[in-house]
Amino acid sequence: xxxxxxxxxxxxxxxxxxxxxxxxxxxxxxxxxxxxxxxxxxxxxxxxxxxxxxxxxxxxxxxxxxxxxxxxxxxxxxxxxxxxxxxxxxxxxxxxxxxxxxxxxxxxxxxxxxxxxxxxxxxxxxxxxxxxxxxxxxxxxxxxxxxxxxxxxxxxxxxxxxxxxxxxxxxxxxxxxxxxxxxxxxxxxxxxxxxxxxxxxxxxxxxxxxxxxxxxxxxxxxxxxxxxxxxxxxxxxxxxxxxxxxxxxxxxxxxxxxxxxxxxxxxxxxxxxxxxxxxxxxxxxxxxxxxxxxxxxxxxxxxxxxxxxxxxxxxxxxxxxxxxxxxxxxxxxxxxxxxxxxxxxxxxxxxxxxxxxxxxxxxxxxxxxxxxxxxxx
Amino acid sequence: xxxxxxxxxxxxxxxxxxxxxxxxxxxxxxxxxxxxxxxxxxxxxxxxxxxxxxxxxxxxxxxxxxxxxxxxxxxxxxxxxxxxxxxxxxxxxxxxxxxxxxxxxxxxxxxxxxxxxxxxxxxxxxxxxxxxxxxxxxxxxxxxxxxxxxxxxxxxxxxxxxxxxxxxxxxxxxxxxxxxxxxxxxxxxxxxxxxxxxxxxxxxxxxxxxxxxxxxxxxxxxxxxxxxxxxxxxxxxxxxxxxxxxxxxxxxxxxxxxxxxxxxxxxxxxxxxxxxxxxxxxxxxxxxxxxxxxxxxxxxxxxxxxxxxxxxxxxxxxxxxxxxxxxxxxxxxxxxxxxxxxxxxxxxxxxxxxxxxxxxxxxxxxxxxxxxxxxxx
Numbered sequence: 001x002x003x004x005x006x007x008x009x010x011x012x013x014x015x016x017x018x019x020x021x022x023x024x025x026x027x028x029x030x031x032x033x034x035x036x037x038x039x040x041x042x043x044x045x046x047x048x049x050x051x052x053x054x055x056x057x058x059x060x061x062x063x064x065x066x067x068x069x070x071x072x073x074x075x076x077x078x079x080x081x082x083x084x085x086x087x088x089x090x091x092x093x094x095x096x097x098x099x100x101x102x103x104x105x106x107x108x109x110x111x112x113x114x115x116x117x118x119x120x121x122x123x124x125x126x127x128x129x130x131x132x133x134x135x136x137x138x139x140x141x142x143x144x145x146x147x148x149x150x151x152x153x154x155x156x157x158x159x160x161x162x163x164x165x166x167x168x169x170x171x172x173x174x175x176x177x178x179x180x181x182x183x184x185x186x187x188x189x190x191x192x193x194x195x196x197x198x199x200x201x202x203x204x205x206x207x208x209x210x211x212x213x214x215x216x217x218x219x220x221x222x223x224x225x226x227x228x229x230x231x232x233x234x235x236x237x238x239x240x241x242x243x244x245x246x247x248x249x250x251x252x253x254x255x256x257x258x259x260x261x262x263x264x265x266x267x268x269x270x271x272x273x274x275x276x277x278x279x280x281x282x283x284x285x286x287x288x289x290x291x292x293x294x295x296x297x298x299x300x301x302x303x304x305x306x307x308x309x310x311x312x313x314x315x316x317x318x319x320x321x322x323x324x325x326x327x328x329x330x331x332x333x334x335x336x337x338x339x340x341x342x343x344x345x346x347x348x349x350x351x352x353x354x355x356x357x358x359x360x361x362x363x364x365x366x367x368x369x370x371x372x373x374x375x376x377x
Numbered sequence: 378x379x380x381x382x383x384x385x386x387x388x389x390x391x392x393x394x395x396x397x398x399x400x401x402x403x404x405x406x407x408x409x410x411x412x413x414x415x416x417x418x419x420x421x422x423x424x425x426x427x428x429x430x431x432x433x434x435x436x437x438x439x440x441x442x443x444x445x446x447x448x449x450x451x452x453x454x455x456x457x458x459x460x461x462x463x464x465x466x467x468x469x470x471x472x473x474x475x476x477x478x479x480x481x482x483x484x485x486x487x488x489x490x491x492x493x494x495x496x497x498x499x500x501x502x503x504x505x506x507x508x509x510x511x512x513x514x515x516x517x518x519x520x521x522x523x524x525x526x527x528x529x530x531x532x533x534x535x536x537x538x539x540x541x542x543x544x545x546x547x548x549x550x551x552x553x554x555x556x557x558x559x560x561x562x563x564x565x566x567x568x569x570x571x572x573x574x575x576x577x578x579x580x581x582x583x584x585x586x587x588x589x590x591x592x593x594x595x596x597x598x599x600x601x602x603x604x605x606x607x608x609x610x611x612x613x614x615x616x617x618x619x620x621x622x623x624x625x626x627x628x629x630x631x632x633x634x635x636x637x638x639x640x641x642x643x644x645x646x647x648x649x650x651x652x653x654x655x656x657x658x659x660x661x662x663x664x665x666x667x668x669x670x671x672x673x674x675x676x677x678x679x680x681x682x683x684x685x686x687x688x689x690x691x692x693x694x695x696x697x698x699x700x701x702x703x704x705x706x707x708x709x710x711x712x713x714x715x716x717x718x719x720x721x722x723x724x725x726x727x728x729x730x731x732x733x734x735x736x737x738x739x740x741x742x743x744x745x746x747x748x749x750x751x752x753x754x
Contacts (some may be wrong), residue, residue: 163574192569195594197540201601202636208629209597212621213590217572220586224578240628244589244621250662250727251617252585254720258709259579271662285627285648287675287691291668298664311730314664332635343631350627353688 004072006367009239009280009326011079014101018057028081047202055330059105065329069344072112075374077123077154080188084129084156091127092136099124099143106149121376123152123184130161137172145179151374152182157218164218165225173227177234182374186239187214212243219245220252228276229267241283246295249274268302275299278373280326281365284346286353293319316356324370325351381449383744386616386657386703388456391478395434405458432707436482442706446721449489452751454500454531457565461506461533468504469513476501476520476527483526498753500529500561507538514549522556528751529559534595541595542602550604554611559751563616564591589620596622597629605653606644618660623672626651645679652676655750657703658742661723663730670696693733701747702728
């Protein structure tokens with residue numbers, strides 16, 4: 001099979017979910033203004049939300065986007081904020097319905113290159129809201145595992161109300177790892193908007209900074225809780241190339257060194273755990289991509305029994321095996337429609353020009369890695 | 378002259394400042410507990426603050442630390458939170474006093490290698506608090522410029538209450554640039570501590586993540602305000618290797634592309650402005666350092682008139698010219714005293730092992746760059 005292009009970061013509001021958003025009177029909601037539908041994801045969003053259309057829910061629009069950009073296969077996930085705003089019982093019901101909807105969305109999609117693969121695969125949802133029972137979460141994991149076209153699940157950063165370092169979630173991590181599902185960790189809330197100041201910068205600060213800060217905080221708290229020491233096989237894919245964790249990882253290790261409470265809790269140097277993570281390639285630059293692959297490779301230096309007697313330059317090739325192309329479709333559309341999305345072209349160019357990656361690594365990041373990691377091949 | 382080791386990130390609470398901290402009943406303060414002095418920098422600090430001793434104020438302790446680690450010259454700055462907690466009039470008075478104190482601290486320090494240089498140079502303070510007059514700030518800039526051993530000034534992220542994108546500060550940036558002083562931008566507040574969750578992680582999250590998030594937000598807002606387009610010669614040194622701005626810079630550029638308000642305001646791609654910044658080398662890993670130097674070099678690709686017809690790999694050597702060794706002394710001491718500081722050894726090892734830097738670049742980062750950039754040579 002020729003090397004396919006696979007998109008692991010691509011979202012949808014399934015029709016059932018879009019209907020829920022239309023029925024709501026508070027964010028997140030879809031409202032109609034001057035005959036145009038607008039999505040308001042957060043209260044007090046700049047510019048009163050963004051225009052939305054069928055690219056957010058219609059499968060033919062997803063396929064059209066894929067065709068335009070040469071994307072062979074997409075692993076589609078519900079967009080934020082998922083089920084965060086539901087009460088527990090309703091979140092549970094809707095999660096099961098949406099998981100079935102997503103299976104149908106994928107199962108009935110066209111075949112890829114007339115072979116056994118589909119063009120669409122999906123990620124499921126867990127009802128991660130306060131008050132949910134762990135049994136309900138385990139039930140949904142079993143449901144997702146049993147749905148043949150779902151190969152992972154997407155989640156935000158709040159867990160069941162106390163974040164991802166909540167000890168109550170331990171059985172959930174174990175069940176996800178045992179089911180062989182990939183967790184796609186994705187931001188929604190950013191950080192306290194007081195940090196952005198008074199000047200009108202549109203969506204730039206919450207999206208360019210707030211989103212990656214949120215992801216970084218969530219996964220760092222997860223790492224500090226020591227979950228990887230107890231569930232070493234859990235596979236977590238970080239949105240936006242890991243936010244800022246790669247650049248802060250040595251600082252994190254140094255700060256841990258100075259805090260006995262945390263140092264005593266963890267089995268390994270913080271940089272070791274970065275080698276357990278997966279990263280989408282949604283960071284728009286070849287230098288950023290190359291750096292992330294270096295940081296992943298570097299984790300070997302901190303593996304148990306590693307020979308640290310002399311310094312070895314991190315090999316970007318190894319690290320690239322945990323990185324996967326993504327688009328963030330249908331968010332961030334170009335200002336003028338119909339043409340190719342500049343952000344997608346940039347992400348593909350970035351993969352193509354990473355210093356230290358050869359064709360094999362680039363093909364892996366473009367699609368081969370995703371098929372292997374999600375267990376689609 | 379042999380290549381010296383110069384520390385550009387090294388702090389002091391001058392005796393006059395330490396006395397102020399001792400006199401206070403709210404953070405920031407120094408209090409005495411069981412016969413031991415403790416520094417509480419922020420209210421509700423984990424573990425009730427940290428022990429402090431003469432390494433925070435005594436010049437002989439600074440020199441002892443420098444001797445132990447082979448540091449030839451230090452460019453010393455007041456530690457956070459500077460004058461942030463004073464009323465305007467008092468902030469103005471104390472700024473002038475502390476600038477004179479810092480001059481004396483440096484001017485009477487030992488000579489470096491029996492030559493014309495001293496072992497200590499300093500940075501001044503501006504009374505950056507709400508209600509201060511711009512004239513008072515300009516007066517302090519003139520004072521600092523006139524003090525022969527001060528070559529820069531340190532500041533936090535709040536400006537005079539509205540951050541560094543406050544239009545009221547434009548004359549201040551122009552005056553600093555005209556005076557040829559380096560601005561050392563340093564964090565203090567982090568981000569909303571609600572993000573850190575309930576688990577006891579000591580100081581790890583606010584220091585490892587909150588500090589770099591704060592610096593990144595402040596400099597990004599500054600860039601988005603277009604100040605560099607109007608004051609292109611302003612030299613800003615970012616603490617902790619620029620926080621997370623390097624890893625987010627292509628994402629920032631992409632988000633700006635999608636927000637016409639900001640895109641129309643700026644003359645250049647966001648990545649261009651990263652080539653105007655200076656970075657300390659306080660990030661504890663060779664991969665991080667190499668990456669920052671790549672991002673600085675990459676800015677040339679976005680310079681006016683640059684030839685973008687084919688992709689050129691960013692040359693880490695050029696970028697290294699804006700990077701400078703630092704220690705963060707006296708913060709983050711080792712858990713056991715007397716021996717060499719692990720964090721300092723790590724930062725020196727990191728410089729020594731950056732892939733793509735030769736001896737010339739490493740010597741530059743260790744000290745040559747600092748002497749040139751601060752105008753000490």
